[in-house]
Amino acid sequence: MGQRTRLVLSRMLQALPALAGVVIVSFALTRMLPGDPAVYFAGPAATEQSIAQIRVAMGLDLSLPMQFLHYARDLLMGDLGNSLSTGQPVLEELARRLPASLELTLTALLLSCAIALPLGVTAAVHQGSWIDHACRALVTAGVSLPTFFTGIALIYVFYYLLGWAPAPLGRLDFVYLSPPDVTGFYVVDALMAGDFETAGGAMRQLILPASTLALFTLAPIARMARAAMLEALSSDYIRTAKAAGLSQRKIVYFYAFQNAMLPVITTLGMVFSFTLGANVLVEKVFSWPGIGSYAVEALVVSDYAAVQGFVLAMAILFVALNLVIDIVYTLVDPRTRSTT
Amino acid sequence: MADRQSVAPPIAPARTRRLLGHAVYVIGDNPITAIAFALFALIIGVAVFGPLLIPFDPLETNASRALMPPSLDNWFGTDNLGRDLFSRVIIATRLDLMISVAAVALAFVVGAAMGSAAGYWGGWIDIVTGRLIDTIMAFPLFVLAMGIVAALGNTVENIIYATAIINLPFYARVARAEVRIRRDSGFVQAARLSGNSDLRILALHIFPNTLPPMMVQISLNMGWAILNAAGLSFIGLGVRPPTPEWGIMVAEGANFVVSGEWWLAFFPGLALMITVFAFNLLGDGLRDIVDPRQRT
Numbered sequence: 001m002g003q004r005t006r007l008v009l010s011r012m013l014q015a016l017p018a019l020a021g022v023v024i025v026s027f028a029l030t031r032m033l034p035g036d037p038a039v040y041f042a043g044p045a046a047t048e049q050s051i052a053q054i055r056v057a058m059g060l061d062l063s064l065p066m067q068f069l070h071y072a073r074d075l076l077m078g079d080l081g082n083s084l085s086t087g088q089p090v091l092e093e094l095a096r097r098l099p100a101s102l103e104l105t106l107t108a109l110l111l112s113c114a115i116a117l118p119l120g121v122t123a124a125v126h127q128g129s130w131i132d133h134a135c136r137a138l139v140t141a142g143v144s145l146p147t148f149f150t151g152i153a154l155i156y157v158f159y160y161l162l163g164w165a166p167a168p169l170g171r172l173d174f175v176y177l178s179p180p181d182v183t184g185f186y187v188v189d190a191l192m193a194g195d196f197e198t199a200g201g202a203m204r205q206l207i208l209p210a211s212t213l214a215l216f217t218l219a220p221i222a223r224m225a226r227a228a229m230l231e232a233l234s235s236d237y238i239r240t241a242k243a244a245g246l247s248q249r250k251i252v253y254f255y256a257f258q259n260a261m262l263p264v265i266t267t268l269g270m271v272f273s274f275t276l277g278a279n280v281l282v283e284k285v286f287s288w289p290g291i292g293s294y295a296v297e298a299l300v301v302s303d304y305a306a307v308q309g310f311v312l313a314m315a316i317l318f319v320a321l322n323l324v325i326d327i328v329y330t331l332v333d334p335r336t337r338s339t340t
Numbered sequence: 341m342a343d344r345q346s347v348a349p350p351i352a353p354a355r356t357r358r359l360l361g362h363a364v365y366v367i368g369d370n371p372i373t374a375i376a377f378a379l380f381a382l383i384i385g386v387a388v389f390g391p392l393l394i395p396f397d398p399l400e401t402n403a404s405r406a407l408m409p410p411s412l413d414n415w416f417g418t419d420n421l422g423r424d425l426f427s428r429v430i431i432a433t434r435l436d437l438m439i440s441v442a443a444v445a446l447a448f449v450v451g452a453a454m455g456s457a458a459g460y461w462g463g464w465i466d467i468v469t470g471r472l473i474d475t476i477m478a479f480p481l482f483v484l485a486m487g488i489v490a491a492l493g494n495t496v497e498n499i500i501y502a503t504a505i506i507n508l509p510f511y512a513r514v515a516r517a518e519v520r521i522r523r524d525s526g527f528v529q530a531a532r533l534s535g536n537s538d539l540r541i542l543a544l545h546i547f548p549n550t551l552p553p554m555m556v557q558i559s560l561n562m563g564w565a566i567l568n569a570a571g572l573s574f575i576g577l578g579v580r581p582p583t584p585e586w587g588i589m590v591a592e593g594a595n596f597v598v599s600g601e602w603w604l605a606f607f608p609g610l611a612l613m614i615t616v617f618a619f620n621l622l623g624d625g626l627r628d629i630v631d632p633r634q635r636t
Binding site for chain 1 (some may be wrong): 471474475476477478479480481482483484486487488489490491494563564567570571574575576577587590591593594597598599600602605606609612613616617620621624
């Protein structure tokens with residue numbers, strides 16, 4: 001077993017406490033409900049008897065540690081309970097809606113990385129130039145923008161005024177049929193089925209919400225890329241490389257850039273945290289049928305199991321993303337090869 | 341008493357004066373920080389004197405004047421119920437600031453206490469707080485806030501608690517780091533030798549020295565707290581409809597943007613944006629004053 005394999009495995013083990021913490025907190029959240037959960041879940045027309053039945057069915061008559069064990073067992077079996085308003089199992093609904101959220105989030109992150117990384121790097125290489133000032137202005141303005149407000153502003157400009165974007169109502173206009181389900185990403189699925197018209201339609205629906213989310217994540221990534229690049233450029237090995245007469249291009253894009261990417265990868269974890277939160281707001285603004293808007297609908301009708309299932313699913317997704325980031329970091333950083 | 345004073349160097353008058361001079365220098369050097377201070381003063385003024393500034397009752401409906409665009413009578417226009425948007429945006433300032441100030445204050449007090457204890461004593465206190473903070477940070481923070489409000493119940497107080505909890509880790513981390521580097525410094529050892537209790541040393545000797553970085557953290561954090569609270573009310577949590585609040589006003593206005601009535605969502609959103617922007621600029625400015633090394 002190679003050093004790196006062992007490192008990756010130990011990183012995976014380190015994610016376990018976080019996962020345990022997430023499960024404990026989400027258990028605590030399900031028991032914080034004010035009043036008696038059994039009465040709550042039995043609904044307004046409940047009798048004494050049906051409340052007692054629900055109490056036993058939910059295991060609320062057991063001691064707290066036993067309740068936790070039951071909760072953990074249900075989770076392991078993939079049982080997040082049933083939605084109060086639709087009666088469907090929460091896990092099924094989340095799984096059905098997850099691809100929509102992932103499609104939006106990943107597109108947004110790719111878009112913002114594609115803009116923020118070159119911007120941050122250029123700003124650092126030409127420190128003090130107009131592009132550096134533009135980058136700083138964008139970074140400060142970017143973190144001050146409420147995502148939901150940016151989304152509404154984009155809708156007003158690109159849908160109402162210019163008419164370039166389709167109505168902000170979900171993933172696909174009703175004139176198109178949804179493509180055969182393979183990955184769950186409409187654009188990818190439609191392209192795989194060779195249906196370019198539907199792919200175009202899905203892309204047009206996607207571009208505004210993805211831009212909204214990308215504008216929000218642009219700022220932290222650009223800020224970190226600039227700072228990391230500045231730090232790398234002022235380091236000793238760059239001075240040595242310059243003294244050795246290497247070309248500017250090679251110094252910037254080979255030596256400095258590779259080293260500067262490490263702290264940027266670390267920041268991506270925090271950016272993911274913000275993105276998953278902002279995702280909820282963007283989905284609501286654009287009626288995007290992802291897990292965020294599912295949770296918002298559930299919140300409005302106090303559909304309790306659905307919200308907790310959503311929080312847990314998001315947290316597990318986030319722990320998994322952080323794990324991926326850690327592993328990528330381990331694989332990218334040559335220094336982690338010899339140390340543990 | 342006299343000899344404790346002689347061994348405790350925290351913020352002496354001369355240093356305070358130097359800090360003030362430095363602040364004046366930095367602000368003079370950077371007009372953006374001056375603008376941020378001016379905006380900050382304006383926002384506080386609007387929050388305090390809001391009820392005196394408004395031309396109309398923010399809750400008064402008037403069906404004959406519904407959905408009027410901005411005019412000389414209604415500077416920001418009127419909403420679908422004919423309420424004056426300018427009055428509503430102004431009145432909302434106080435509530436929005438109150439929610440985020442309360443949340444940040446709570447996060448600061450609890451986070452500073454936890455972080456200081458963890459940094460000073462270390463050992464199991466450090467392990468337990470560390471785990472707790474890691475667990476909070478293992479959630480996407482806005483999503484955790486949603487879950488907390490859903491579990492505790494949908495009220496303004498619970499919005500404050502939820503926002504406080506998701507902000508807690510940042511303060512606890514700063515406090516822990518700042519206390520830890522001073523735990524064994526000369527003035528602390530001297531205070532210990534002259535017979536001060538641990539709690540007294542922590543509270544009166546170490547903690548005041550951690551305040552400048554904590555203040556920076558507060559102002560950097562404030563904008564984010566306002567955004568979070570407004571986001572929660574945007575998705576329908578906490579503040580209930582007729583109450584004027586920026587997040588909920590943007591949410592109500594969002595339905596009219598597709599038919600071209602932009603002012604309903606625009607002005608509350610703009611107010612929110614300017615407030616957050618002012619706090620972020622202020623945070624950057626304060627950081628320059630407190631720690632010139634981190635200047636970007």
